[in-house]
Amino acid sequence: MAVATSVRAPRLRLRHSGIDSRYRRGAGRWLVLAVAVLVGLVILAPFGIMLLNAVKSPQDYSANGPLSLPSSIYLDGVVAFWERTEFPVKLWNSVFISAVVAVLGALLSLLNAYAIGIGRVKGRLWIVTLFLLANMLPQEALIYPLFTMAQSVGLSNSQWSVIIIFTVIQSAFGTYLLSSVLGTFPPALLEAAALDGASRWRILWQVVFPIMRPTLSVLMIFFFIWTWNEFFIPLVMLTTNDTQTIPIALASLQGDRMMDAPTINAGTLVSLVPAVVFFLIFQRTLTRGVTAGAVK
Template structure:
């Protein structure tokens, strides 16, 4: 057979890949750009702009308190009295920051808040893991009632708990002791952590646990080598939330901690408000100083929070 004898019949595929062929990307049904398609894209684009404008308005509404705090933190009392909270400061006034730092002994309050919040976050997450492992994997009797009990514990207001908690702390000698705050919030925060982690571990594949038991793994080995790596992202999110929640607690620390050297930052802020007068610039300066540690904490662990929230969403 010679090269001249090889020819392509008319109407074959090689001859049909022309401008009007269905295989042509320019004329394929899914790639045609008609007036209807352009109108559809324009309509979707307008909807996106509306959603973006709404999100921008919500963002501005949420940021506005922080903007007011910044404006009034560096404003002198005279500027605040003359122009009000919405006026721009005439100069950089730093006496409010210095006054708050010295009046409440801010370094001690900062250390008290950091070590109590960090200790509560670590202990509460660890206790939540152990409780959830017993409820979600161990399948103890009445686990649904126990999970419901942990859920109800999160619904009780602090005003209901404060008297028995204070009386128990007095009986064991923990009156005006930061360890009382650590113990109380470790139990309170772990109730929510147990409810969340037990729901996650309740869907854990039983076949995987049975295979580990057949290989001779003990309960502790199953917990730390199989269960813990799976729930570690969720535990990281819980640790961040527990730290911030404990940092912002006010009512129970106000009742349990009476001496100045044991109090936390939210109590120090409340001491700036008197019965008949309020130094607004100093209060805003103190709020700014109190916000900076948690803001830096959030920036440092932002990726951890994002990974923990999205863990398991994409397989």
């Protein structure tokens, strides 16, 4: 409540009015900042502990505990994880699957949304609802038939089975989002192009696509990250070392008795580096994208 009263004082430009209220506000605002920072530190703590112990030898860990600084930089954990999981293979698998899904998923979303948002196909409300529901389905309700289907067409343990499945699942969301965006596409542009005699196909690629490019790139980043983070379907569909993705490789090492603290932490660290790097590169586009998802 002290906080609530202290906030009453109006904003900066009225600051000079009354030193008294400014003092009250001063104490309260530092308290609020401290609480907010504390929440941040609690959230960061597991990352910190992981960093400390990824480069600490097992002896050092059992002698000095998880909170001490490593007495020397110990890289055997990183090396052990790197070699045991054949990390470069896993990294390539993750990149390949996610990138192909991002491109194909965005393409499929664009085609669907072109028909729904601009073509205003009859029954489009139902179609969009169907896509939205498809996106919400639990993957467990699809997995066994998908698993047997992949086997029967010779795609068992194939990355293409995962790529096809995720292209469709991600484009369900993409269609929903792009359809509402394309629903507000400036009709004058379409009219002008149609009067010039452009076909629907040409309008799609020469009028709609260039204007939608920023939205499509946000969508592709989304698809990439979501596919990168997927666990259940890759776990079931990709059964051997040479096809698996990073999260599966890390999780499958987990039960291993040989996994000591530095190896686990190094593994976690190495596995999250690509995600963090990707996030930092696309941070601005991404925050805009998270928002785009929220405004329907």
